[in-house]
Amino acid sequence: MNLLIRNGKSVVNFVCFMLIVFGGSVHSRGLLSSQDRPKPSNAAPFARWLVSQSSWGVLSTIAEDLGGAPFGNVVSFSDGLPNEGKGIPYFYLTSLDPTARYALKDHRSSFTLSEYPLGTCGKIDPEEPTCSKITLTGKLNELDAKSEEAETAKKALFAKHPDMKKWPKDHSFQVYKLDIEEIFMINFYGGPKPLTVDEYLRSGMKKVTAIM
């Protein structure tokens, strides 16, 4: 019986270990319940869901020192405080990094997100149309650091990315905003979903909660 108790305890310890290792990982990577995922046919709420639930993506600018090549860079972002996202991506960038430098010279930009890291695609290949992806194209602009918009955006960024608060002061990080002009989203078979910027920005965002 003692053996059984010990075995039972070992098993319980093992379960706890699994929960810590994988549960911790799940939390840190923000896996979501697929039941919160809007129907793919509801293009605007779907797009807002994908943007609000994501925490990072690839921001592309024009690299003037690489013959005008499109240059994608991995960045973190936020579109608002938790459950208050407005759909507009804000970034915290330093001109020590090429993306901000490029944007200051040429504002043309796009921001690309995949649903894959959210964990709601399951085992579907990331290029399959049913694992959604969105590209917001527009102009990337540095905000006036003293503006109310920059202050609000900073709060939203820091809420989603607490590490940002600790980033080196002498790197002069500034808030940048993508002014969206075009939206390209694929979230099912049949090609990109027709979706205007106005429809996207006006759409209410369904409140969702990540599994802890």
Next chain:
Amino acid sequence: MNLLIRNGKSVVNFVCFMLIVFGGSVHSRGLLSSQDRPKPSNAAPFARWLVSQSSWGVLSTIAEDLGGAPFGNVVSFSDGLPNEGKGIPYFYLTSLDPTARYALKDHRSSFTLSEYPLGTCGKIDPEEPTCSKITLTGKLNELDAKSEEAETAKKALFAKHPDMKKWPKDHSFQVYKLDIEEIFMINFYGGPKPLTVDEYLRSGMKKVTAIM
């Protein structure tokens, strides 16, 4: 004692459930052991590791119909058969999708990967320099479908992305290759790692095995 056995069994069943749920997720998302990760100071092997272990990224091209904006798109890729990667990314694209259409008109392109989806960044923010990222800039070219290179690349793509075999024949998917001209990689503090294309391509790739 029976109760203990039953409890023990319940616990074991629960462990199995946890393993299936989270283990399945881990496998499908290809989480790796961090012990296989090369040292950040070994720039070339690190870059080759990051590319070979990744399965998708953002491919940026110039969108001529969006005022020449850089247009990022989520794509799957392969740099070779398992453990035989050569560092050159190959894609399976259709000109029904804008990325291939753009590339056929303007070959300038970049391909961007984050280490974050591999699971080896832990809880580090995706924009932190210690969560690595790489941008391969160059020219995106469609391969001659009858060439040996296209055949080999197709095998590599299908090995990593079995779903590709089932993609619609009438979409005319073709193999594309990124001819790399510049490498931008951040994998630690202190700015991008100096790394030439030659160093990258000549580097041996450390064989690694994903946790199943």
